[in-house]
Amino acid sequence: MKSAVKRIGVLTSGGDAPGMNAAIRSVVRASMHMGIECLGIRRGFNGLITGDITSMDFVQTSGLIGRGGTVLYTARSEEFKTDEGRKKAANTCKLFGLEGIVGIGGDGTYRGLLEFSNQEGVAVVGVPGTIDNDIACTEYTIGYDTACNTALEAIDRLKDTMQSHERCSVVEVMGRHAGHLALYVGVACGATAVLIPEKKIDFERDVVEPIRAARLAGRTHFMVIVAEGVGSSYDVAAKIKEYTGLDPRVTVLGHVQRGGSPSARDRMEATYMGYNAVELLAQGKTNRVVAMQKGAYVDYDINEALAMKKGIDERVYTVLRALIGAEDKLNI
Ligand SMILES: Nc1ncnc2c1ncn2[C@@H]1O[C@H](COP(=O)(O)OP(=O)(O)OP(=O)(O)O)[C@@H](O)[C@H]1O
Ligand SMILES: O=P(O)(O)OC[C@H]1O[C@](O)(CO)[C@@H](O)[C@@H]1O
Ligand SMILES: [Mg+2]
Numbered sequence: 204m205k206s207a208v209k210r211i212g213v214l215t216s217g218g219d220a221p222g223m224n225a226a227i228r229s230v231v232r233a234s235m236h237m238g239i240e241c242l243g244i245r246r247g248f249n250g251l252i253t254g255d256i257t258s259m260d261f262v263q264t265s266g267l268i269g270r271g272g273t274v275l276y277t278a279r280s281e282e283f284k285t286d287e288g289r290k291k292a293a294n295t296c297k298l299f300g301l302e303g304i305v306g307i308g309g310d311g312t313y314r315g316l317l318e319f320s321n322q323e324g325v326a327v328v329g330v331p332g333t334i335d336n337d338i339a340c341t342e343y344t345i346g347y348d349t350a351c352n353t354a355l356e357a358i359d360r361l362k363d364t365m366q367s368h369e370r371c372s373v374v375e376v377m378g379r380h381a382g383h384l385a386l387y388v389g390v391a392c393g394a395t396a397v398l399i400p401e402k403k404i405d406f407e408r409d410v411v412e413p414i415r416a417a418r419l420a421g422r423t424h425f426m427v428i429v430a431e432g433v434g435s436s437y438d439v440a441a442k443i444k445e446y447t448g449l450d451p452r453v454t455v456l457g458h459v460q461r462g463g464s465p466s467a468r469d470r471m472e473a474t475y476m477g478y479n480a481v482e483l484l485a486q487g488k489t490n491r492v493v494a495m496q497k498g499a500y501v502d503y504d505i506n507e508a509l510a511m512k513k514g515i516d517e518r519v520y521t522v523l524r525a526l527i528g529a530e531d532k533l534n535i
Contacts, residue, residue, distance in 0.1 A: 207487030220346025222469035229477025339511035
């Protein structure tokens with residue numbers, strides 16, 4: 204097959220995620236395999252505006268599969284949200300002969316790609332990379348598995364000291380708008396309670412009663428997981444003190460969740476999705492995003508992808524609540 208594009212660029216944008224490097228490696232090597240030259244665009248869309256471009260080849264991508272962070276750096280670019288910013292980016296594409304862009308990032312990155320392609324006609328494909336797993340069109344985003352495991356490891360350590368001191372711990376997990384990470388980690392660590400932005404909170408029902416149920420069952424330490432998007436975990440801790448008399452300790456896991464060597468799953472997803480993204484450009488397609496649905500790799504039009512809505516997995520939420528003793532007993 205003769206590729207529809209001869210030279211493309213790859214960039215990472217928005218918050219970084221473990222596996223972004225593996226995706227870059229895959230995009231560069233898949234390009235070479237398909238007879239396409241792939242340049243690295245540094246610092247997200249800012250690099251496209253300023254012409255911060257570097258050549259990438261087989262050797263430069265060696266060893267990237269297991270490295271955390273992104274060697275291309277990432278950024279949140281306000282200038283790219285303006286017509287003038289995107290015009291400068293289009294001039295960079297002309298200068299370097301870039302006919303297509305692979306953007307690895309979250310929903311904001313997809314919006315940027317879409318605006319750019321609509322305004323300047325450059326072919327674009329998005330690859331989902333964010334620890335939040337909050338991109339509606341895909342069941343999985345690169346970085347999520349590693350972030351879940353990083354958070355879990357930290358929480359397991361916390362549990363040891365909480366158990367020794369018979370304390371209550373409030374742990375804030377990342378997720379500005381989404382509770383996927385908090386919910387998954389909450390289930391996996393056997394949390395006493397989990398608070399996520401997708402669910403309206405009744406403090407008595409969702410926090411106090413589960414703590415009480417655990418105490419009645421003989422437990423003397425409690426783990427409350429709070430998604431960042433719910434609000435201040437310090438406020439949650441103060442409220443627990445007010446309602447129960449316990450004196451919780453707060454841990455904000457923060458950006459540690461975005462670092463580290465990617466898990467096997469993230470390396471695999473990054474590798475497949477990176478390859479698929481280049482294949483789409485080679486086939487002359489544009490405005491696409493690669494995704495996973497029902498365990499299979501698919502792709503969508505970006506408009507369609509951005510119009511989709513993603514809720515939390517209700518089944519997981521139901522199981523969580525049943526296991527922490529927060530659900531009504533079922534008559535079965
Ligand atoms: N409407 C838009 N038009 C042009 N560019 C946009 C638009 N929305 C976002 N972008 C660009 O995409 C960048 C990344 O978006 P954002 O900061 O929302 O992160 P993200 O890709 O959603 O990742 P994450 O949420 O995981 O950090 C923005 O900094 C901006 O440069
Ligand atoms: O790098 P920043 O701007 O602190 O981003 C923090 C945000 O990034 C995310 O981790 C997504 O990458 C959110 O969960 C979090 O709110
Ligand atoms: Mg986002």
